[in-house]
Amino acid sequence: MANTWNTVNQTYSNTTYTVAGATGSSGQFLTTSGSNGTGWVNASTNFTNSNGKSIMSMPYGENKVVLEKDAALEVKGKVVINGFDLEERLKTIERVLMIPERDATMEAKYPSLKKKFDEYINTLEKYKTFERIRGEDV
Secondary structure (H helix, E strand, O other): OOOOOEEEEEEEEOOOEEEHHHHHHHOEEEEEEEOOOOOOOOOEEEEEEOOOEEEEEOOOOOOOOOEOOOOOOOOOOOEOOEEEEEEHHHHHHHHHOOOOOOOHHHHHHHHHHHHHHHHHHHHHHHHHHHHHHOOOOO
């Protein structure tokens, strides 16, 4: 690959800085700390939280977004995967599997509802397991 020779002129406070003979690869940026020289870097994008901890990145040269382990994703809108609305898909799965619809507001107001739901799901799974062991269709 041949070197690319570019000249970039930029003026700050009446002082002109010229970068000549630049040899970075396509898509790279020339960076400097102001005192320790310069270097070429790839254009990866990192997002940090208010504490400076990385929570998400978009790696250079890759068609993906990486959500870090301790991060949470809150979506205020639709999530469409390969043309399918994720919320609609999950509701269909819940209906087919006969998973009762939950009401988080009511469960917060009446904690016994959540407890009863959890007990129901645990008991239901026990019965289904017994039926599978006996060879009955579930």
